[in-house]
Structure formats: structure tokens, C-alpha cells
Amino acid sequence: xxxxxxxxxxxxxxxxxxxxxxxQSSQGIGNYLSWYQHKPGKPxxxxxxxxxxxxxxxxxxxxxxRSGSDYSLTISSLESEDTAIYYCLQYxxxxxxxxxxxxxxxx
Amino acid sequence: EIQLQESxxxxxxxxxxxxxxxxxxxxxxxxxxDWSWIRKFPGNKMEWMGYISYSGSTNYNPSLKSRISxxxxxxxxxxxxxxxxxxxxxxATYYCARDTTDYSFDYWGQGVMVTVSS
Numbered sequence: 001x002x003x004x005x006x007x008x009x010x011x012x013x014x015x016x017x018x019x020x021x022x023x024q025s026s027q028g029i030g031n032y033l034s035w036y037q038h039k040p041g042k043p044x045x046x047x048x049x050x051x052x053x054x055x056x057x058x059x060x061x062x063x064x065x066r067s068g069s070d071y072s073l074t075i076s077s078l079e080s081e082d083t084a085i086y087y088c089l090q091y092x093x094x095x096x097x098x099x100x101x102x103x104x105x106x107x
Numbered sequence: 108e109i110q111l112q113e114s115x116x117x118x119x120x121x122x123x124x125x126x127x128x129x130x131x132x133x134x135x136x137x138x139x140x141d142w143s144w145i146r147k148f149p150g151n152k153m154e155w156m157g158y159i160s161y162s163g164s165t166n167y168n169p170s171l172k173s174r175i176s177x178x179x180x181x182x183x184x185x186x187x188x189x190x191x192x193x194x195x196x197x198x199a200t201y202y203c204a205r206d207t208t209d210y211s212f213d214y215w216g217q218g219v220m221v222t223v224s225s
């Protein structure tokens with residue numbers, strides 16, 4: 001199975017900070033990587049698909065990028081509503097696999 | 108608007124079967140895409156379990172292959188998860204979701220928490 005390693009596993013940042021979360025794939029997956037935001041009591045919310053494309057309704061402060069097998073989700077200016085666990089998912093090869101998640105909190 | 112909603116028992120005894128239903132509104136499951144089950148464990152690990160496609164074919168995570176079955180009732184626009192021989196390790200929140208392949212999982216149900224305990 002393809003392993004996705006997310007870092008950091010948790011972090012805290014201040015309002016207005018630029019935040020970058022990373023996801024490293026154990027093998028090539030092209031751009032078949034998506035990001036999800038998960039808050040307690042709600043379903044995961046799609047944020048980014050195909051590595052760099054913003055999902056419908058997602059604020060423009062979110063962006064996705066790729067450098068080789070490293071993928072990033074960046075929040076340009078952190079807002080309080082962005083606190084959540086963020087997961088990456090590869091959908092290049094079955095079984096689809098998720099990263100372990102990054103818990104983002106406010107400092 | 109496309110909506111998915113999971114339903115099923117919240118408590119299952121060890122060694123028994125877990126059975127969940129995903130009811131879909133706003134889109135006919137035979138029109139396209141794959142329809143997946145995903146679970147999130149206490150401790151936050153997430154696992155894709157498998158899907159049933161719009162044509163009725165299935166694909167399961169090999170980690171579950173001997174215990175899982177995903178079926179559907181097209182007349183009710185529902186699909187189902189059955190997981191056999193459950194243990195406490197199967198305690199999780201279970202989600203159904205639409206898998207568009209290009210857009211990944213674009214619609215999710217609210218999730219149903221299932222506890223395996225005697």
C-alpha cells in the first residue's frame with residue numbers, strides 16, 4: 001500500500017499566520033492527492049483535489065502545491081474557523097490511503 | 108443537492124456482523140461514480156474500506172477483504188456495508204461518500220459512530 005506521511009502531526013499557530021502542512025508519499029502518485037478538513041461532529045470537508053485544485057466553496061486563502069512526492073496545503077492567513085484536523089488522501093492506486101492527519105490549533 | 112446519510116446500530120457485539128445503510132438523495136447511484144465506505148478510528152486514523160460502483164462492481168481494501176461486503180438496493184437508492192466477525196478494533200465512525208476519481212471524495216454522509224463491545 002502507498003504510505004502517506006503527514007507532518008507535523010500537530011501544530012499551533014496564531015491568527016493571521018501563514019501555515020503549511022505537508023504530506024509525503026512513499027511512491028509516485030502524480031497529482032492524485034486530495035486534502036480534507038475534519039472538525040468534530042462533521043463529515044470531512046474536501047479542500048483540495050488533484051494536488052492543487054480548490055474544491056467548491058473553499059476560501060482562497062487555502063492552496064495546494066506539489067514538489068515531487070511532497071505535497072503541501074497552505075493557509076495564507078490563518079482564521080479561527082480553520083482549526084481542525086487535516087488529512088491528505090492518495091487516489092492513484094488502490095487501496096486509497098490517508099495520511100495520519102495534522103491537528104491544527106490556535107496558539 | 109446531493110446528500111448521503113448513514114444509518115445503523117451504534118453498538119455491535121464482538122464476533123457479530125456490523126451492518127450499515129447509506130441512503131443517497133439528489134443523485135442516482137446507478138448514474139455514475141463509485142460509492143465508498145470510509146471509517147475513522149479513535150485516535151484519528153482514517154481507512155478507506157471499499158466501494159460499489161455505479162454498475163454494481165465492488166473493490167475492497169485487502170486489509171478487510173475476507174470480512175467485508177458492499178451491496179446496494181437500486182430501487183431505494185441505497186448501498187450497504189456488512190463487516191463480519193467484528194472486534195473492538197472495528198470501533199470507529201463510519202462514513203459513506205461519493206468517489207468521483209478525479210475529484211476524489213466530494214460528498215460525504217454525516218457519519219455514524221459504531222462501538223463494538225460486549
